[in-house]
Amino acid sequence: MAVIEFKKVNKHFGTGSARVHVLKDIDFSANAGEFVLILGPSGSGKSTFLTIAGNILSPTNGQVFINGKDISTYSTKERESLRLTDLGFVLQSHNLVPYLTVKEQFELADKVKKSGNLTPDNLTGLLEQLEISELIKKYPEQLSGGQSQRVAIARALYTDPQIVLADEPTAALDSKRVKVVGEILHHLAKSQNKAVIAVTHDLRLVEQADKIYELNDGKLTLKN
Amino acid sequence: MYLALKEIKHEKLRYSLIISMIVLISYLIFILTSLALGLAQQNTSAIESWNFKQIILNKDSDIALRQSLLSEKQVEALKIDNNKEALIGQASIVAKSSGKENISANFIGVKKEQFLYRELKLSSGKLPTTSHEVVVDSSFADKGYKIGDKIYFNSLKTPYKITGFVKNAKLSVAPVVYGLLSAWPELKSVTPNFVASALITKNNNYSVPSSELGSYSKQTLIDNLPGYSAQNKTFTFMIAFLMVISLIVIAVFLYIITIQKLPNFAVLRVQGISNKFLIKNTINQSLILVISGLAIGALLAMITAIAIPNSVPMSFNIPLLGLVSLGLIITSVLGSLIPVQTILHIDPVKAIS
Ligand SMILES: Nc1ncnc2c1ncn2[C@@H]1O[C@H](COP(=O)(O)OP(=O)(O)OP(=O)(O)O)[C@@H](O)[C@H]1O
Numbered sequence: 001m002a003v004i005e006f007k008k009v010n011k012h013f014g015t016g017s018a019r020v021h022v023l024k025d026i027d028f029s030a031n032a033g034e035f036v037l038i039l040g041p042s043g044s045g046k047s048t049f050l051t052i053a054g055n056i057l058s059p060t061n062g063q064v065f066i067n068g069k070d071i072s073t074y075s076t077k078e079r080e081s082l083r084l085t086d087l088g089f090v091l092q093s094h095n096l097v098p099y100l101t102v103k104e105q106f107e108l109a110d111k112v113k114k115s116g117n118l119t120p121d122n123l124t125g126l127l128e129q130l131e132i133s134e135l136i137k138k139y140p141e142q143l144s145g146g147q148s149q150r151v152a153i154a155r156a157l158y159t160d161p162q163i164v165l166a167d168e169p170t171a172a173l174d175s176k177r178v179k180v181v182g183e184i185l186h187h188l189a190k191s192q193n194k195a196v197i198a199v200t201h202d203l204r205l206v207e208q209a210d211k212i213y214e215l216n217d218g219k220l221t222l223k224n
Numbered sequence: 225m226y227l228a229l230k231e232i233k234h235e236k237l238r239y240s241l242i243i244s245m246i247v248l249i250s251y252l253i254f255i256l257t258s259l260a261l262g263l264a265q266q267n268t269s270a271i272e273s274w275n276f277k278q279i280i281l282n283k284d285s286d287i288a289l290r291q292s293l294l295s296e297k298q299v300e301a302l303k304i305d306n307n308k309e310a311l312i313g314q315a316s317i318v319a320k321s322s323g324k325e326n327i328s329a330n331f332i333g334v335k336k337e338q339f340l341y342r343e344l345k346l347s348s349g350k351l352p353t354t355s356h357e358v359v360v361d362s363s364f365a366d367k368g369y370k371i372g373d374k375i376y377f378n379s380l381k382t383p384y385k386i387t388g389f390v391k392n393a394k395l396s397v398a399p400v401v402y403g404l405l406s407a408w409p410e411l412k413s414v415t416p417n418f419v420a421s422a423l424i425t426k427n428n429n430y431s432v433p434s435s436e437l438g439s440y441s442k443q444t445l446i447d448n449l450p451g452y453s454a455q456n457k458t459f460t461f462m463i464a465f466l467m468v469i470s471l472i473v474i475a476v477f478l479y480i481i482t483i484q485k486l487p488n489f490a491v492l493r494v495q496g497i498s499n500k501f502l503i504k505n506t507i508n509q510s511l512i513l514v515i516s517g518l519a520i521g522a523l524l525a526m527i528t529a530i531a532i533p534n535s536v537p538m539s540f541n542i543p544l545l546g547l548v549s550l551g552l553i554i555t556s557v558l559g560s561l562i563p564v565q566t567i568l569h570i571d572p573v574k575a576i577s
């Protein structure tokens with residue numbers, strides 16, 4: 001069953017002559033247990049797509065369903081709690097709170113979402129897999145780009161979301177680490193039956209993906 | 225609270241600078257308030273120590289004790305119950321003693337059988353019993369006067385003897401010398417048909433028998449002390465302006481701090497962290513900053529009060545300073561409410577580039 005579904009979604013920005021049509025009649029769906037990759041060049045609308053999927057922006061028209069429910073009818077509070085419990089974001093940059101150590105980033109998640117987070121053992125396992133166990137006492141400013149990206153991935157997975165949305169999750173990583181992240185996202189989809197959606201222009205992730213879409217000039221097409 | 229504390233811990237320099245700014249502002253306000261209060265008390269402490277409700281003055285006195293005279297005939301017409309009413313005679317005097325500084329003072333003559341005499345609270349010595357004995361304000365002791373000393377008033381040749389000291393006896397910023405009313409006519413240089421300056425009464429609605437006399441409340445008497453109201457207004461305005469300006473300064477600082485955090489808050493909003501959580505943290509952070517600033521400021525003011533010489537009147541009124549602190553806390557919460565508006569309008573989209 002599709003956990004997330006787009007039906008004829010359009011998104012415009014601006015008004016008048018400055019009006020741009022960023023997403024055009026997008027139909028899309030992702031199932032639990034699937035790792036979906038959306039490829040597209042810079043400026044093609046990848047982040048916009050993800051923001052709409054993540055319930056942060058509303059589409060200009062069209063509908064988005066999460067678990068079969070039309071989220072356009074949700075209140076701010078319902079959107080907040082949907083993001084907190086069902087969605088996990090890996091953002092393109094500035095993912096981490098600058099004055100919290102890596103360990104405290106997870107503590108903060110515990111403060112706002114009191115239950116259903118990873119157990120300490122599962123977290124340790126995840127950190128080891130991402131090779132960031134040694135970094136837990138460090139502040140984001142002390143991490144390299146790739147390290148903070150891996151921490152951000154761990155942070156997004158910590159709340160055990162049903163849908164993981166990742167914006168360029170491999171932007172700052174070398175080939176070896178790209179493979180690790182690809183495997184983690186793939187494994188996550190398979191072993192825990194999550195829907196994992198990543199937007200990227202990084203072709204190195206193609207191997208692990210179940211479904212590959214291409215986003216070009218606002219149009220989404222299925223590749224495989 | 226979690227984010228607030230963690231951030232202060234990580235950004236020690238920035239937050240200690242803000243706290244020290246609040247410390248300085250609150251220190252200034254505390255000191256100024258205490259000085260204003262100290263000065264006010266130098267005007268009124270003697271009057272405040274008299275336990276009375278109404279004062280009967282000559283109507284021509286313009287509600288000034290030192291301008292009022294009561295004639296023998298006027299006093300005879302007054303109903304006087306020694307437990308409730310007391311005659312007082314005020315005279316401005318210069319006190320001298322060989323080898324010591326001259327002191328400008330207020331002589332207050334009282335009658336032995338009336339309540340005011342009995343209710344005088346001495347810090348040492350005993351009450352005067354003859355017309356040439358006096359008790360004086362403790363500031364005389366600071367200038368070297370002792371119990372048993374001979375003291376001369378104005379250019380009179382007969383000495384008076386100090387039999388005791390009274391604490392906080394100040395009237396119009398001059399120390400008070402309490403003696404017997406029988407010594408008063410000579411010190412005031414009035415003809416014998418005048419017998420007192422005023423009558424004080426514990427009765428709230430004492431009926432005045434003569435249209436030449438007027439009855440006034442304690443507060444009216446105090447408000448009409450020369451210079452007192454003007455002085456208080458000046459200080460009140462100074463402190464009020466200071467409070468308003470500090471509100472603006474503190475609010476601006478808190479605003480800037482929050483503005484710097486907005487990109488970060490946007491990320492947290494994306495992660496589903498509620499506005500409420502972020503706003504609570506912002507307000508808590510303001511409270512932590514302001515309350516710790518106030519506490520240190522109060523401590524500094526206390527140390528100053530101990531270190532400052534006695535001649536500088538400074539009075540710490542805990543309820544008043546508490547009120548001032550509460551004012552600062554409220555103003556700073558208001559200050560932090562401006563950025564709260566901004567938090568409510570954070571666009572989580574901003575977090576996604
Ligand atoms: N708030 C906005 N107002 C106007 N135009 C916008 C807005 N947000 C995005 N756009 C435009 O929409 C288009 C798609 O932007 P988007 O950020 O989705 O691209 P992207 O595929 O994520 O690019 P990149 O790979 O560089 O991150 C761009 O042309 C951008 O200028």
Ligand SMILES: [Mg+2]
Nearest residue numbers: 046047092577
């Ligand atoms: Mg993007």
